[in-house]
Every structure is written in C-alpha cells, then in structure tokens.
Amino acid sequence: MITSMAGAGSYLRPAQTLSTTVLTRADALPVPEADASSEKAKPGIPVSDLKQLDTSGLKAVSIKDHPELRDRMAMMWLATQAANAAAATDVPDNAPQNVYATVKVNGKIVATLYNGGSSVMTNAAAATVGDLQDPPGLNGGPDLAQSRAERIAKAVGGTIEKASTAITQSAWRPRQSVSTSYTRQQLDAAFEGMQAEGQKAIAQRQTGYSVLQGSAGAYADINA
Secondary structure, three states, X not given: OOEEEOOOOEEEOOOOOOOOOOOXXXXXXXXXXXXXXXXXXXXXXXXXXXXXXXXXXXXXXXXXXXXXXXHHHHHHHHHHHHHHHHHHHOOOOOOHHHEEEEEEEOOEEEEEEEOOOOEEEOHHHHHHHOOOOOOOOOOOOHHHHHHHHHHHHHHHOOEEEEOOOOOOHHHOOOOOOOOOOXXXXXXXXXXXXXXXXXXHHHHHHHOOOEEEEOOOOEEEEOOO
C-alpha cells in the first residue's frame, strides 16, 4: 500500500521485503567435469571415411537419344511460347474495356460484371449473395454476365447499370484453348528451336565476361 501525505506532497513506500534463496539438493551437488573426449568430438563425417565414386562406367547421354524426354521438353517449350504470345496480345477478361455492367447500392458499386461472364464483388456483397449458382446452359459471355447481375442486384437490393462497353452474346468470342496435340514435324522443329534459343542465351552471357589479354593481367570488357 502507498500512503500519500497531502500536505508535504510526498509518498511513503513500505519497506522492501528481504528475499531469501532456497537451495535444493541438486544445487548442492558438485558440477561434473567435462569429458575430454566429448570436447574433441565434432559433428560430420571424417575425411578418412569418404570414398571416391567410380565414374569409369559412366558416359554422357544426349537428350536426342531419349525420344520421350525430348518430346516432353518440346511440348513444354511450345506451351510456353503460346502462353507468352497470348499474354502479349490478348486483353484480360477483367480489363476496363471488357466491363458489361455494374451493380450499385446507394450509388456505390458493389459488383462488376464482365463480357466474358466473370464478376467481382465487395466482401459485403459476396457475403450477402452467398453461393452464386449459374443456370444450366450458360457457360460464359454477356448472357451469363446479365444473369449474374440480376441475381446479385436482387440479393443486395441494388440496381444494374449497363456499361457502354457491353456487347451482345453473338458478338462475344470465347478464348481459344491452347492445343496440346502436336505433329512429329512440330515437335522436331520445337526441339531445334529450343536448342537454338539455349545456344543464343549462352552466347549472350559469354559476351558479358571480361576477356584476359596478354600476360600482364589486363582485362578488356567486350561490352564497353
């Protein structure tokens, strides 16, 4: 308890209690001496236990000698090329120029629908709408966007505002899926293209190295 003295403006603290240390039997036992052998022991494998692998029977094998592996690598390369080309030219489904309509509540947008049929909602709207089950037969496009907009607006008590970028179902074109079926000629050409691309990348890296000139230890940077 702290007692105040109003007149003097000071505080009276109670006396501190002296602490006592209680020793257990374990505290009274002598400290064991460190084992000299355990101090010398170190984790790991001694070098003397290492054995050299016999590589006399091994030989380098070209990927060309494994048709299945070669074709798999060619297919992966073709798929990567197709994906890069699509990313460079295709407009994303959720791009501003693909907006179909918005759903508003009290003047605020709570959901945006796109011409492809996809939609985004605020957390509050999504919690109100719940599981958005699409009607059978609607697999995408503006018709799906319109159906979703109507159900969202009904659930949240909002209004639908159609965008100037909205298109009709007949004008919509679904995205083409990337083919995974290739001819023998396509796979062979892809493998050659992959090899040429790898050799070009190696050559470009090598041109960035400094080249030793003469015995004086002078270097010339090719990129300079």
